[in-house]
Amino acid sequence: MASSISTTVPTPQQAAGLTQDESTQKTQTLQVAKRLEKFKTTIFTQMSSLAIKHGAINLGQGFPNFDGPDFVKEAAIQAIRDGKNQYARGYGVPDLNSAVAERFKKDTGLVVDPEKEITVTSGCTEAIAATMLGLINPGDEVILFAPFYDSYEATLSMAGAEIKCVTLRPPDFSIPIDELKSVVSKNTRAILINTPHNPTGKMFNRDELNAIASLCIENDVLVFSDEVYEKLAFEMDHISIASLPGMYERTVTMNSLGKTFSLTGWKIGWAIAPPHLTWGIRQAHSFLTFATSTPMQFAAATAIRAPDSYYEELRRDYMAKKNILIEGLKSVGFTVFSSSGTYFVVVDHTPFGKENDVAFCEYLIKEVGVVAIPTSVFYLNPEEGKNLVRFTFCKDEETLKSAVDRMKKKLLKK
Numbered sequence: 001m002a003s004s005i006s007t008t009v010p011t012p013q014q015a016a017g018l019t020q021d022e023s024t025q026k027t028q029t030l031q032v033a034k035r036l037e038k039f040k041t042t043i044f045t046q047m048s049s050l051a052i053k054h055g056a057i058n059l060g061q062g063f064p065n066f067d068g069p070d071f072v073k074e075a076a077i078q079a080i081r082d083g084k085n086q087y088a089r090g091y092g093v094p095d096l097n098s099a100v101a102e103r104f105k106k107d108t109g110l111v112v113d114p115e116k117e118i119t120v121t122s123g124c125t126e127a128i129a130a131t132m133l134g135l136i137n138p139g140d141e142v143i144l145f146a147p148f149y150d151s152y153e154a155t156l157s158m159a160g161a162e163i164k165c166v167t168l169r170p171p172d173f174s175i176p177i178d179e180l181k182s183v184v185s186k187n188t189r190a191i192l193i194n195t196p197h198n199p200t201g202k203m204f205n206r207d208e209l210n211a212i213a214s215l216c217i218e219n220d221v222l223v224f225s226d227e228v229y230e231k232l233a234f235e236m237d238h239i240s241i242a243s244l245p246g247m248y249e250r251t252v253t254m255n256s257l258g259k260t261f262s263l264t265g266w267k268i269g270w271a272i273a274p275p276h277l278t279w280g281i282r283q284a285h286s287f288l289t290f291a292t293s294t295p296m297q298f299a300a301a302t303a304i305r306a307p308d309s310y311y312e313e314l315r316r317d318y319m320a321k322k323n324i325l326i327e328g329l330k331s332v333g334f335t336v337f338s339s340s341g342t343y344f345v346v347v348d349h350t351p352f353g354k355e356n357d358v359a360f361c362e363y364l365i366k367e368v369g370v371v372a373i374p375t376s377v378f379y380l381n382p383e384e385g386k387n388l389v390r391f392t393f394c395k396d397e398e399t400l401k402s403a404v405d406r407m408k409k410k411l412l413k414k
């Protein structure tokens with residue numbers, strides 16, 4: 001991450017609550033284990049604090065600025081009133097495990113045992129960490145597609161994995177299958193996929209998923225599949241790779257409540273995997289968090305059993321938001337890449353003459369009053385993301401329109 005943005009946010013000492021004096025006396029230099037040394041304050045945290053500092057409209061970090069549905073909030077309040085307040089069963093309250101299994105069957109046709117094949121975690125982020133720590137040995141190779149969500153690299157580093165990376169390139173971010181084949185080796189343990197894909201909005205199509213599946217079966221490789229945006233699929237149907245022939249037994253499917261129910265702060269997620277993989281995930285989960293918030297799990301079960309109309313309405317609402325933002329960004333003069341799913345869209349900022357994504361985002365915050373996410377942090381080689389920035393449309397329509405107006409006023413003049 002280029003230093004220009006890092007210098008405008010709190011230093012690590014300030015973030016740790018130390019004054020300058022205390023930090024020199026007590027810490028000398030900041031101490032951090034080697035496995036985490038290279039990582040900075042997450043870009044989402046950085047950009048959201050800058051949004052507050054500059055009074056900018058935050059189209060950066062992906063959290064809705066509207067609330068989740070009342071029937072889910074009421075279920076949480078009821079669970080608290082009913083005394084569901086002590087530790088949950090480690091791998092999930094039975095009702096939530098069952099609700100996840102029912103939903104998975106409806107979506108994929110796969111029948112899984114809620115007791116043996118589902119682990120409830122503190123958000124998908126913990127499912128990812130537990131999967132890496134529970135199934136990866138130091139030195140194992142794991143393949144990522146860049147741009148990739150930041151926690152993948154950090155949790156793989158904690159697990160001691162070697163990262164191999166294949167880049168998805170604009171305009172369509174399709175999978176370069178030959179490149180993928182060329183990075184598979186006898187040490188490859190897993191391929192991590194994310195569809196619909198953050199940050200690009202790309203959805204992996206059936207041909208791409210079949211190609212990944214054949215490669216995994218031939219080489220005895222696992223798939224870790226992050227599907228948290230599956231219900232925000234606009235241009236095509238979402239396909240879970242676990243549902244392809246021969247794949248369930250080698251796939252960990254990860255998902256969460258946050259995006260689908262606009263409750264990103266609840267941190268309820270899960271991993272679905274056959275028993276021989278679930279064992280490792282549960283072992284890591286047991287010692288990371290042991291169990292997840294009990295009343296929220298009961299409410300999550302209610303949420304997941306929502307009628308189809310809930311999911312349809314969610315999709316419709318997001319389609320409208322997406323159109324406002326995409327049409328707006330086009331009218332401002334960005335090259336906008338098509339986003340088939342998620343609540344993100346990636347644009348090429350180079351028509352506005354800034355040297356890279358970080359410089360552009362800095363200008364956008366300070367001079368225009370809008371926050372976007374520079375994408376270079378999502379690549380092993382930041383140069384690859386320097387022309388691209390990500391906007392989110394998980395905001396109310398008025399906010400999206402105001403952001404577009406601000407950009408039109410300042411950027412159209414250029």
Ligand code: GLN
Nearest residue numbers: 044045060061062063198
């Ligand atoms: N998933 C969210 C995004 O991509 C951010 C989550 C976080 O802040 N760690 O914007």
